[in-house]
Amino acid sequence: MKKMMALGFEGSANKIGIGVVTLDGDILSNPRHTYITPPGQGFLPRETAQHHLQHVLPLVKEALKTAQVTPDDIDCLCYTKGPGMGAPLQVSAIVIRILSQLWKKPIVAVNHCVAHIEMGRIVTGADDPVVLYVSGGNTQVIAYSEGRYRIFGETIDIAIGNCLDRFARVLTLSNDPSPGYNIEQLAKKGEKFIDLPYVVKGMDVSFSGILSFIEATAEEKLKNNECTPADLCYSLQETLFAMLVEITERAMAHCDKNDILIVGGVGCNERLQEMMRVMCSERGGKLYATDDRYCIDNGAMIAYTGLLAYAHGTSTPLEESTFTQRFRTDEVHAIWREKEESKKANGTAE
Incomplete structure (x- = not known):
C-alpha cells in the first residue's frame, strides 16, 4: 500500500526549505538554504524574499530528486501560512498556488509554530x-x-x-x-x-x-x-x-x-x-x-504537519491559501491530536 506523502514549503524568515515526508514520519528529503547577511546586519523582508525566490525552484527539484519521487507521488502541498515576515511568506504562498494548479494537488496551510511542535514530537518520540x-x-x-x-x-x-x-x-x-x-x-x-x-x-x-x-x-x-x-x-x-x-x-x-x-x-x-x-x-x-536539522526552520516540519491535517480531512481552498504575519499557536484546531487522545481513551476503556 502506498504511503501518503507531502511536499512542504517553509519560508517564514531567513531560511527557505522544502521537505518530502510520509505520514509515518519518514523524512525522505529536507534541503534548505539560508540568507546570510554581513556581520552587524539583520535580514530585511524584501532582500530575504528575493533570496527565497532565487532558491525555491532549485530546492523543489533537489527535494524531489533526493526523495526519488515525482509530483505524481505527492498527495498534498503544504506551506507556512504564518507567523513570520510578510514578504518571505509570500514567496511560498505564490509558489504553492502555481504548483497546485500545475500538478492538480490539494493545498494545506500550516501554522509555523505547530509545525515545530509536531516535528519535535515525531523526531524525538515525545508523547x-x-x-x-x-x-x-x-x-x-x-x-x-x-x-x-x-x-x-x-x-x-x-x-x-x-x-x-x-x-x-x-x-x-x-x-x-x-x-x-x-x-x-x-x-x-x-x-x-x-x-x-x-x-x-x-x-x-x-x-x-x-x-x-x-x-x-x-x-x-x-x-x-x-x-x-x-x-x-x-x-x-x-x-x-x-x-x-x-x-x-x-x-x-x-x-x-x-x-x-x-x-x-x-x-x-x-x-x-x-x-x-x-x-x-x-x-x-x-x-x-x-539537533539543527530539525529544530531550525525546515520544509519537512511543514510537510509532516500539513499531512497530519490532510489525513484527517483538512485542506485549504486555493482562494484561501493566503499568508499572515500573525497566526497564534492556539488558533489551530489540532484534529490529529484529538483523534490520538480519543484512541488512547478508548484503548484504556477497553
Missing part, C-alpha cells in the same frame, strides 16, 4: 510534553489540551532569538551559520558573570529591557576593559535561559507533566538543553530536544 518554543520570532511555553496547543506563557515584547541576534550585531559577530550559534560558542569562553535584569512576570518574560541594559553595559565595560565579549555572551545566556527554565517549570507544575520538548532555532543551544535537563531530572522527567 505529551510541555513544549518550550524558542526561536528568532517566538518565545512560548505550550501544552496540549482539548484540541489545541495552549499558550501558558510567552514573551511580552521581543523573542529570545531576536534578543540574542541583536546583541550579536552589537559585537559584530558573524551571521554564519547563525548569530545565536556564534554567541553560544563565545559564551563557553566566558569567565566573569555580569548581573543583568531578570524579568519574569508571572508566566511571561520580557527581553527588551535586558537587551538595552547589556548594550549599554557592553559599550561602557568593553571600552574600559572591565570584561570581555565572551563574559557578556555568557552572562546574557545564563540570565535568559534561567528565566525560561523558571516559566517552563511553572507550566509543568500547572499541567502536572514532567517531560519537556524544546523546539525552534534557539532549541539547538546545548547550554539551554543542559539547564532544562537538570530541572527535568530533578522532577523525575525527561528532556526531548533535536
Whole structure:
C-alpha cells in the first residue's frame, strides 16, 4: 500500500526549505538554504524574499530528486501560512498556488509554530510534553489540551532569538551559520558573570529591557576593559535561559507533566538543553530536544504537519491559501491530536 506523502514549503524568515515526508514520519528529503547577511546586519523582508525566490525552484527539484519521487507521488502541498515576515511568506504562498494548479494537488496551510511542535514530537518520540518554543520570532511555553496547543506563557515584547541576534550585531559577530550559534560558542569562553535584569512576570518574560541594559553595559565595560565579549555572551545566556527554565517549570507544575520538548532555532543551544535537563531530572522527567536539522526552520516540519491535517480531512481552498504575519499557536484546531487522545481513551476503556 502506498504511503501518503507531502511536499512542504517553509519560508517564514531567513531560511527557505522544502521537505518530502510520509505520514509515518519518514523524512525522505529536507534541503534548505539560508540568507546570510554581513556581520552587524539583520535580514530585511524584501532582500530575504528575493533570496527565497532565487532558491525555491532549485530546492523543489533537489527535494524531489533526493526523495526519488515525482509530483505524481505527492498527495498534498503544504506551506507556512504564518507567523513570520510578510514578504518571505509570500514567496511560498505564490509558489504553492502555481504548483497546485500545475500538478492538480490539494493545498494545506500550516501554522509555523505547530509545525515545530509536531516535528519535535515525531523526531524525538515525545508523547505529551510541555513544549518550550524558542526561536528568532517566538518565545512560548505550550501544552496540549482539548484540541489545541495552549499558550501558558510567552514573551511580552521581543523573542529570545531576536534578543540574542541583536546583541550579536552589537559585537559584530558573524551571521554564519547563525548569530545565536556564534554567541553560544563565545559564551563557553566566558569567565566573569555580569548581573543583568531578570524579568519574569508571572508566566511571561520580557527581553527588551535586558537587551538595552547589556548594550549599554557592553559599550561602557568593553571600552574600559572591565570584561570581555565572551563574559557578556555568557552572562546574557545564563540570565535568559534561567528565566525560561523558571516559566517552563511553572507550566509543568500547572499541567502536572514532567517531560519537556524544546523546539525552534534557539532549541539547538546545548547550554539551554543542559539547564532544562537538570530541572527535568530533578522532577523525575525527561528532556526531548533535536539537533539543527530539525529544530531550525525546515520544509519537512511543514510537510509532516500539513499531512497530519490532510489525513484527517483538512485542506485549504486555493482562494484561501493566503499568508499572515500573525497566526497564534492556539488558533489551530489540532484534529490529529484529538483523534490520538480519543484512541488512547478508548484503548484504556477497553
